Amino acid sequence: MSETRLREEICRFGRSLFERGLTPGSSGNISARTEDGGWLVTPTNASLGFLDPARISKLDATGxxxxxxxxxxxxxxxxxxxxxxxxxxxxxxxxxxxxxxLTMLPEIDPRAALPPLTPYYLMKAGQTALLPYYRPGDPAVADAIRGLAGRYASVLLANHGPVVAGESLEAAVFATEELEETARLYLLLRNLNPRYLSPAQVQDLVAHFGLELPAGNHAHDHADGHGHGG
Incomplete structure (x- = not known):
């Protein structure tokens, strides 16, 4: 994808996310790699709903x-x-x-923040880690991310929000949306003892779609067919 097209796509997806209330005000940011090894990223204090393609920040491979x-x-x-x-x-x-x-609830497992509620959560977002609270922009969050050793495509920052990587901009956006909807489902069903996907159903998804669940069997720990009564 050309850099011009990529800039336009960042603006298009940003506006879509903003207009649906998924990131208010000037919150949130999007980045995407360019073919020359650098990357494009949304500017500071910019609303994702009103991005200008020409003003998106362009960084080289060193940042x-x-x-x-x-x-x-x-x-x-x-x-x-x-x-x-x-x-x-x-x-x-x-x-x-x-x-x-979701990040503020006491029962959340930092190795598997959400149980296997739906197949599309596992297919799009994989499994989600929860990191402790860090001040926005704190360089220490980078050390925490590196501590995950690349095992997770989706991460939740406590009291802050999701960070989701994808093999394309579209994939990252879709996975972020799936994570948000799954968190919403969890909150709606909390304490209602819902049926999660069973271990066999999770294994079937893993085998059929080649999924990688980074925390080993922690998704299976949830997948006992019932909620945990949080």
Whole structure:
């Protein structure tokens, strides 16, 4: 994809996410790798609903600003994801309501923040890690991301929001949306003892779609056919 087209796609997806209330105000950021090894990223204090393709920040492979507005303060976070997930071509970070709410619940397993509620959650987002709270823009979050060693495509930052990587910008956006909807489902069903996918059903998805569940059997720990009564 040409850089011009990629800029337009960042703006198109950003506006879609904003208009559906998935990241309010000037919150959230999007980045995508370019063919020359650098990357494009949304500027700091910019609403995803009103991005200008010409003003998107362009960085070289070392993270140095080449053109455009000053980039988001979350550059360390994006850099850490790209450094540890070689297949990642784009990253979406939102402040979506239900995903943020999920991070504040006491029963959440940091190795598997959501149980296997639906096949599409596992197919799109995989399994989700939960990291502790860090001040927005804190370089320490990069160390926490690196500590995951690239095992997770989707990560939740406590009291902050999701960070999702994909092999394309579209894939990262779709996975982020699936994560938000699954968090919403979890909150709707919490304490109602819902049926999760069984271990056999999870294994069938893994085998059929070649999924990688990074935390070993933790998704299976949830998948006993019932909720945990949180």
């Amino acid at each position: 140095r600003l080449l053109s455009g507005d000053k980039p988001t303060k979350e550059i360390p976070l994006h850099t850490a994801v790209y450094d540890t997930r070689g297949a990642a071509k784009a990253i979406v970070h939102l402040h979506s309501t239900h995903a943020v709410a």
